[in-house]
Amino acid sequence: MTRMAETADTARTEPVTLPTARTCPFDPPAEYARLRAGCPVAPLKLTVGPGDGDGWLVTGLADARAVLSDRRFSHRNELIGLPIPPPFAMAGYAPPPAAPGAFIKMDQPDHSRYRRLLTRRFTMRAIAALTPMITELTREHLDAMARHEGPVDLVSVFAEPLPVRVMCAMLGVPDAVRARIEGPLALMARMTYEVEELISACTVVAEALRELVAAKRAEPGTDLLGDLARDPELTDEEVVNLAWALLGGGFDTTANMLALGTFALLAHPEQLALLRARPELADSAVEELLRYLTVSHLGASRAALTDVELNGARIRAGDTVVVALPAANRDPAHFAAPDRLDITASAQGHVAFGHGEHQCLGQHLARSTLRIALPMLFERFPGLRLATAAERVPLRTDMLHYGVHELPVTWDGSASA
Template structure:
């Protein structure tokens, strides 16, 4: 399962490339990345919209990726960055707008630092460790519901989506009635294309729900993140809404995609699954390897040069957009031994699945915690878990902001007594959301 595209031999002045999206293998990066990484590690990239002359740069080596993502001369400000794919809705003369107050993901210092500091306590290693009982409870509730099913189930809607949605909502302080509403609207925003009407409708619903929750938290702040924000007098309600929006949008779709795609990958690599089941102490290593090997942020992480910078022998001009190809960087043979092989025993530290630098995903500790609980628990409960559809019929999420599977029909050997393992009825989970590093 390796990239077999022919070598690309060109200089930085040659014809720009388009962002690779076609995949020969569902678990490998899009075709063409390996050749670019070897022969054109900083390649001119065709942009569809945004500032500049329609050409940016595509970075595919890990060392260059880490430099771009950690160098303050490369900005994450939304209005400065061009897009390597068309905007998700048809519109003429589209220009990326500045980030709204509180939407810290698309800001630079000092605004980014100020907002992130407000949130950090909940996402430290220690803070996330306190959530383990809650994560475990939610995981087993949904495994109970799966066990009650009488036929094949879609792992995406039965398990992969609802677990992170409920974890994030309990952390933030979103009550049960609002969870499915928010998740359904974030599912629209996680697509790579939608109509302007769909965009307006989804944003209107999300904004309305979150404003109601923020107002309620100011009256009665609870022991959750919305309560933290309500007690912070330095914030406006708009900032509180957008901070919650960024966290929920970034926490639903990403972890859900990793659970589903990670399960699919383990089912298709039975030697690695058997090793994980035989040696539970490998769970941390397995999680890191799945994050690196699969790298669901398939559209990369974009920055804009604030001044002229030399990178990989190429002069990046001030104002140029630079797209870091995270899937390509995470398969860099200069850093990882046998990088195209899924190996849960290997030391895969240094990957950039969560980005790198000050903008590294704030929820990475929480995502790891959910994966560490959910993946082993799934196979412990259903040791005979297997695909209920041929592998070549599994629909992949090439059309979403985060890669994964749209559906993953699975089945397992059920006990002879139909009452064994029965619990609450199976339910369809709410949909996902998205965020980009």
């Protein structure tokens, strides 16, 4: 039986379920605002996990940043419970420890040991050097889009394939391998699937990456996987899992932001007009879209390694803490008008990429892709508009990262050259 959560003043509160109901495609569930105002560290029901099913939901920005930067909260896979129903029956399931190389689900020192192998490829300077490549790939996809008479689905023709090609070019994943793993990785990004589907998808990705690593061992090249393949201290399993972690983390996140960000700008024409009139606002616009939309809608989960008191709540060792990133990014204690999209406002301090030592390794790549792709899209198609009613756009509430399944668009007049 799940115990009722204990706060520091010994009051007890019934656990809540993770809010999921949205009334606007761009706003997080309204329940977050109520919790943030009245119970910013709220007891949370878990569906699967270690311990006795106790969890906590953090909705304020200051508390979110505190949890994500505190090593008393672990990121280890085997310690963390699930706040959402599992994709299939998991009675008696115990999440396994992270496999060698799967650094995202590890704590120090293993996490930093693996992450250091990758960091130099993801610095701001290294990503800036990729600008010509990202620009050229963006142009290729816009050219292909322009050959359609419209309407087209922006997700399938632009928002999804562009970030995937950028990531694969950086890692050194050939087109043939990319084609093999795109579908399986997309399945694993869903919240529901059959166990047989998962086994098949994992098998395909593992086999493709093992073959790729073997090829890189023979001819490393100058890409990121080539760097890893040259390292004699890394096993093939470690290189495969490092590649898997990067591809799994980068395939759908930037794609969702690119599609959802386009949707948001089309739905806020005054903000789009401002961006078109003042191209120098591109950086600010991207940061504001990241804050305002926050595609990591299920939050960031940690497990308490010891008893911790957080904003009046007494969190016990073993409890799972879910940091509601969308709620934290709408915190009125930090952002002047948190529920309004304003590309001229400061989004400094947002946690769309997380915070602390586990902050998204690929954040600069994601930013660069968005900063290049969004302005180029609207410059190439000055008459771009939705080809369906906004309320008919299908939302990715059923995916691990939020976004839109499709975004039908068309444009007035001809696309610019």
